[in-house]
Amino acid sequence: MCLAVPGKVISLEKDGVGQVDYMGTTVVANFSLLPGIKTGDWVIIHAGFAISKLDRKEARKTLKLFQELEKLNPSE
Amino acid sequence: MRPKTSSRDPLAHWRSANTIKVLLKTIAEETKNLGKPLRLMEICGTHTMTLHRSGLKPWLQEAGIEMVSGPGCPVCITPDFYHEAIIDLVTSGENILVATFGDMTRVPTRKGSLQTTVPASGSQIKIVYSPEEALELARQNFDKRVIFFGAGFETTIPSIVYTVKKASQQNLEAFFLLAALWLIPPAIEAILSSGEVAIDGFIYPGHVSAVIGERAYAFVAEKYHLPGAIAGFEPADILLGIMSVVRQIKQGKPRVANEYRRVVKAEGNPQALALMAEMLEPFDADWRGLGTIPASGLRLKPEWADFEASKNLNLALKPQKTLSSGCRCGEVLKGLVGPRDCPLFGQACVPDSPRGPCMVSYEGACLIEYKYSAGAKKK
Numbered sequence: 001m002c003l004a005v006p007g008k009v010i011s012l013e014k015d016g017v018g019q020v021d022y023m024g025t026t027v028v029a030n031f032s033l034l035p036g037i038k039t040g041d042w043v044i045i046h047a048g049f050a051i052s053k054l055d056r057k058e059a060r061k062t063l064k065l066f067q068e069l070e071k072l073n074p075s076e
Numbered sequence: 077m078r079p080k081t082s083s084r085d086p087l088a089h090w091r092s093a094n095t096i097k098v099l100l101k102t103i104a105e106e107t108k109n110l111g112k113p114l115r116l117m118e119i120c121g122t123h124t125m126t127l128h129r130s131g132l133k134p135w136l137q138e139a140g141i142e143m144v145s146g147p148g149c150p151v152c153i154t155p156d157f158y159h160e161a162i163i164d165l166v167t168s169g170e171n172i173l174v175a176t177f178g179d180m181t182r183v184p185t186r187k188g189s190l191q192t193t194v195p196a197s198g199s200q201i202k203i204v205y206s207p208e209e210a211l212e213l214a215r216q217n218f219d220k221r222v223i224f225f226g227a228g229f230e231t232t233i234p235s236i237v238y239t240v241k242k243a244s245q246q247n248l249e250a251f252f253l254l255a256a257l258w259l260i261p262p263a264i265e266a267i268l269s270s271g272e273v274a275i276d277g278f279i280y281p282g283h284v285s286a287v288i289g290e291r292a293y294a295f296v297a298e299k300y301h302l303p304g305a306i307a308g309f310e311p312a313d314i315l316l317g318i319m320s321v322v323r324q325i326k327q328g329k330p331r332v333a334n335e336y337r338r339v340v341k342a343e344g345n346p347q348a349l350a351l352m353a354e355m356l357e358p359f360d361a362d363w364r365g366l367g368t369i370p371a372s373g374l375r376l377k378p379e380w381a382d383f384e385a386s387k388n389l390n391l392a393l394k395p396q397k398t399l400s401s402g403c404r405c406g407e408v409l410k411g412l413v414g415p416r417d418c419p420l421f422g423q424a425c426v427p428d429s430p431r432g433p434c435m436v437s438y439e440g441a442c443l444i445e446y447k448y449s450a451g452a453k454k455k
Contacts, residue, residue, distance in 0.1 A: 002122040004313075032347075033238070034345070048205065049235040051287060069102060
């Protein structure tokens with residue numbers, strides 16, 4: 001089962017382990033598969049392992065696309 | 077009253093009714109212009125879940141898009157003989173600890189399920205949520221041989237084999253992996269080359285793609301001339317993917333679109349891919365429903381044989397024909413039939429007493445259909 005919600009890295013400890021915040025819930029995650037992560041980054045965790053860092057620029061691009069579509073196609 | 081979406085929810089816009097309405101309207105108009113309804117396959121069980129839970133399926137149908145579920149549930153496609161081998165082992169062998177993900181314990185076989193199995197003296201079956209927990213069990217149970225029955229696709233495979241590497245570094249000699257590791261692209265190829273299912277395009281799994289990247293699906297566009305899009309798991313994510321597929325059909329230019337760029341990089345996750353390449357090798361694996369698919373499974377390379385459960389323990393992993401119970405899970409996994417086409421669905425087969433794995437797993441098409449769309453009506 002894939003957890004689609006990104007979490008925010010709040011601490012990084014030794015051995016590639018760290019803590020991730022999900023809107024108030026803290027979980028422990030392993031960062032061995034995602035080097036170069038810093039606290040404050042948003043990540044996707046799968047089965048206890050961080051597998052991808054969220055690209056905020058790309059997320060904003062998608063948001064902009066939604067806004068453009070809404071302008072072209074106003075919902076009643 | 078429905079609670080307002082918290083401003084802290086980073087995905088609020090991806091769930092907004094307005095965004096979804098506009099996307100659906102656009103898809104409906106563009107599909108109408110194509111002049112024929114489309115049949116798209118979502119590979120991933122979590123996409124199936126989003127489509128049902130959000131109520132998108134009937135709206136899409138109205139817009140001319142039929143969504144068909146594919147083989148994207150590792151619990152569902154792991155054949156019974158894996159379960160039966162591990163059930164034999166834990167009932168006959170002493171001081172064995174089997175660790176596996178929760179859904180795996182409920183899969184019914186001719187020998188029962190891991191959940192109903194009575195282990196031999198000193199043996200145990202434990203549910204883990206993360207591969208690391210299986211490793212922790214090996215650290216805590218020096219008197220037992222700990223077998224991690226790890227099933228998963230590319231999303232989970234790196235974390236599963238990570239445990240073997242860690243066990244080797246920490247000299248945990250009594251830790252073994254029963255690997256049920258499956259690859260998505262060869263399964264897509266098997267479905268396409270069989271020619272049994274008519275599909276106009278694919279919604280590719282989001283987090284499998286986060287590991288393997290975009291190129292892994294290029295053959296679908298190049299060899300089979302079919303469009304596809306990698307999509308995330310929010311309702312608007314899936315609709316963006318569908319919109320891309322519709323536009324590719326309109327333009328007559330099939331490709332691999334990435335509509336989940338905030339998470340999926342073109343090259344995937346290089347660290348995870350390197351770990352897989354270092355430790356694993358492909359083999360022709362048997363899938364439930366799909367049969368033997370060339371180079372579709374991964375197993376530990378010979379240098380890691382000390383950790384391979386089937387080589388060190390009395391595990392008879394032999395593909396065998398199972399008696400037909402009337403369960404059509406195999407056909408559901410190929411998109412040949414829908415859950416409601418199975419005579420057992422909602423009657424003899426319900427989530428509390430599943431007859432097949434598609435009704436067991438939270439990613440199984442039958443359980444999802446039962447829970448969110450059809451179960452109540454059938455009862």
